[in-house]
Amino acid sequence: KQHREMLGNTGIFCKNLCEVLDFDKNAYETDRNGIDLKMPLLIEKCCEFLTAKGLDQEGLFRVPGSYALLKEFEEEFNAGKGLDLDFHRSSPYVDPSGVASLLKKFLRELPEPLFTNQLESIFRDVMNIEDIELRISTYHVRLESLPDVNKHVIKQILCFLMLVKTNSDINLMSTQNITIVFGTMADIFAKTAPELVSWLIDNYHIIYEREDLRNAKGPYLQRKLVGHERSVISLDLHENYVFISDSAGVLRIWDRLTFTLIRTLETHKRWYVPPMLANSKFYAHNNNEVLIWNVDELVNPDTIIDENSVSVISFQQILGGFFPVGNEVWGIGEKVQVAKEDGSIVDVPVVPKDFLKCITVMDNEIWIMNKDVIEIWDAETKVLKEEIRDVVSGTANSMIKCGHYLWITGVQNATQGIIWVLDFQDHTLKASLTKHNGDVYHIAQVGDLAWSVGWDCDILAWDIETLEYVRDIPNLHTDAIQYILPLEHNDPDGWQVWTGSSDRTINVLYVPQNYKEMIFEKDDYSPVFHIRGDSTAIRGMEIIEEPESGILDLLPTGIHSKYNAKELKKKQRREKKEQKKNKKNEKKKLKELKESKRNLTN
Numbered sequence: 318k319q320h321r322e323m324l325g326n327t328g329i330f331c332k333n334l335c336e337v338l339d340f341d342k343n344a345y346e347t348d349r350n351g352i353d354l355k356m357p358l359l360i361e362k363c364c365e366f367l368t369a370k371g372l373d374q375e376g377l378f379r380v381p382g383s384y385a386l387l388k389e390f391e392e393e394f395n396a397g398k399g400l401d402l403d404f405h406r407s408s409p410y411v412d413p414s415g416v417a418s419l420l421k422k423f424l425r426e427l428p429e430p431l432f433t434n435q436l437e438s439i440f441r442d443v444m445n446i447e448d449i450e451l452r453i454s455t456y457h458v459r460l461e462s463l464p465d466v467n468k469h470v471i472k473q474i475l476c477f478l479m480l481v482k483t484n485s486d487i488n489l490m491s492t493q494n495i496t497i498v499f500g501t502m503a504d505i506f507a508k509t510a511p512e513l514v515s516w517l518i519d520n521y522h523i524i525y526e527r528e529d530l531r532n533a534k535g536p537y538l539q540r541k542l543v544g545h546e547r548s549v550i551s552l553d554l555h556e557n558y559v560f561i562s563d564s565a566g567v568l569r570i571w572d573r574l575t576f577t578l579i580r581t582l583e584t585h586k587r588w589y590v591p592p593m594l595a596n597s598k599f600y601a602h603n604n605n606e607v608l609i610w611n612v613d614e615l616v617n618p619d620t621i622i623d624e625n626s627v628s629v630i631s632f633q634q635i636l637g638g639f640f641p642v643g644n645e646v647w648g649i650g651e652k653v654q655v656a657k658e659d660g661s662i663v664d665v666p667v668v669p670k671d672f673l674k675c676i677t678v679m680d681n682e683i684w685i686m687n688k689d690v691i692e693i694w695d696a697e698t699k700v701l702k703e704e705i706r707d708v709v710s711g712t713a714n715s716m717i718k719c720g721h722y723l724w725i726t727g728v729q730n731a732t733q734g735i736i737w738v739l740d741f742q743d744h745t746l747k748a749s750l751t752k753h754n755g756d757v758y759h760i761a762q763v764g765d766l767a768w769s770v771g772w773d774c775d776i777l778a779w780d781i782e783t784l785e786y787v788r789d790i791p792n793l794h795t796d797a798i799q800y801i802l803p804l805e806h807n808d809p810d811g812w813q814v815w816t817g818s819s820d821r822t823i824n825v826l827y828v829p830q831n832y833k834e835m836i837f838e839k840d841d842y843s844p845v846f847h848i849r850g851d852s853t854a855i856r857g858m859e860i861i862e863e864p865e866s867g868i869l870d871l872l873p874t875g876i877h878s879k880y881n882a883k884e885l886k887k888k889q890r891r892e893k894k895e896q897k898k899n900k901k902n903e904k905k906k907l908k909e910l911k912e913s914k915r916n917l918t919n
Contacts, residue, residue: 328395329357331426334466344397356469358399363420364477366404369793371413372484373543378498379490382415390419421498424474424505431471436462437507444512453524471506472525479521480541483576487544492518531809533829536790539813540576542823544569549817551591552802558616559802559815560599561823562592568599570616573804573813576825579618584608590674591800595641602639605632607646607656630656637674640683642696647683649673655699665699667692675713686713686725708746709737719762720781722747726757726769734771736760738784748784752777763803763812765833770798770816796820
């Protein structure tokens with residue numbers, strides 16, 4: 318620090334937060350552009366990037382990143398060029414550990430702790446208050462003595478550390494390890510206050526989040542969960558436990574109230590269609606088999622799950638889908654078969670026009686998509702009751718009831734995402750919704766709206782009565798969204814919406830009960846995606862609406878240069894496709910080279 322002072326430090330490091338904020342406001346002309354900057358840009362950008370890319374990084378903040386990149390980033394921010402700095406660039410690759418090192422370095426080099434030298438003792442003293450509610454209220458009263466920028470930074474850092482701790486089974490950064498980095502070793506919050514830091518991280522949900530949920534004006538990111546190595550393909554609920562399955566055959570069970578991981582079950586079998594819960598059993602599918610576990614055993618962390626814990630139903634064909642009905646399991650593929658309770662397999666007399674993949678059960682009826690025909694079967698008699706034609710003209714992915722209608726998601730003409738809406742009473746087509754680009758995978762009812770998700774990484778809201786498109790719902794996913802699970806939320810009232818994606822992550826959003834009214838009051842509604850939920854601070858994800866195009870552009874920190882989110886996703890997919898193509902060509906050339914050497918040897 319003394320060396321920097323001798324050289325004349327004109328950047329942002331080794332300065333107090335108020336000075337850094339003034340530097341950023343002047344460098345990026347935020348006031349002139351109508352942006353109310355509440356904290357240093359470096360903190361905003363680092364937390365945004367690490368939330369997107371760093372939660373699964375083992376030893377985050379403990380494993381150092383590239384020194385060369387660290388110096389490059391430091392020079393960019395010191396020169397007032399941080400706004401254009403792209404942590405998400407693909408070349409050279411930005412290691413999350415490098416960004417974590419940058420954030421830690423900035424915080425460690427502040428002239429005083431975040432709670433300030435003058436006030437840190439009164440914050441340490443809150444730990445002497447035994448009554449929890451009194452301790453929390455006292456903490457908030459004392460926060461008001463701090464400068465506004467300190468309050469915003471403390472909340473942002475604590476929120477991010479809470480997300481890191483939630484995923485500690487993957488990144489190995491428990492509260493104790495985080496406290497060592499931010500408390501014992503660095504004194505970032507206050508000197509010699511590890512107990513205070515631990516308490517703030519472990520109780521973030523009641524210290525900050527509880528009030529944020531009550532004041533939320535739009536979707537609020539409660540948690541982001543990592544730990545899957547392949548696409549998340551299903552989400553299901555049993556009591557307060559959320560079952561999350563991926564295509565690699567891994568099941569992770571979370572407590573939805575405490576966000577505690579209950580169990581990870583690795584089956585070492587690929588799951589080709591979404592698993593499901595029924596009759597207090599968990600069903601999963603692999604080739605011609607349906608695997609069944611007892612749910613009560615799975616949610617009990619003390620129960621040992623092994624090969625003896627699973628029962629298997631073997632069908633006489635490769636399955637494209639299945640559905641438990643009472644004590645039976647219907648399986649579809651090249652034909653329709655029913656596995657009875659005694660283990661016998663019965664063929665149902667139906668002639669498929671195509672490989673069957675889409676099946677659901679409603680009111681003791683089996684609905685099966687047979688190419689462009691919907692067949693309705695009686696579950697007990699196994700007799701075909703009705704055929705619905707001239708409704709679906711494409712490939713269906715799922716059939717789900719929302720409101721008074723059956724919503725069938727799928728794709729038309731290979732690339733056009735579509736939702737066919739069918740009237741339950743007269744089985745007539747009410748609407749064909751074509752707002753998605755690419756496959757529409759799933760849909761679910763959230764209050765008076767239906768939310769659809771698909772290949773284009775979008776969440777779209779539809780009115781379940783008028784069937785009109787309402788708006789995009791912002792999200793943090795970077796690849797196709799495969800599944801959506803809305804759950805009722807109490808205190809405050811609303812919904813907790815879980816979404817699973819091909820980016821191998823799960824987002825958990827809180828949606829306030831009156832959000833539909835906010836959406837329709839378009840003149841007053843300013844939808845904001847909260848990363849930290851501070852009602853006075855710039856959000857981690859702000860939405861800018863362009864009425865002409867109807868596209869919602871996402872700004873990762875609220876003051877980043879504007880970019881089109883959909884175009885960015887398309888660009889990323891093109892790059893992946895090009896990389897695969899190049900690898901394929903390299904393998905081909907290598908094969909040809911080996912062949913020529915072999916011929917020369919001969």
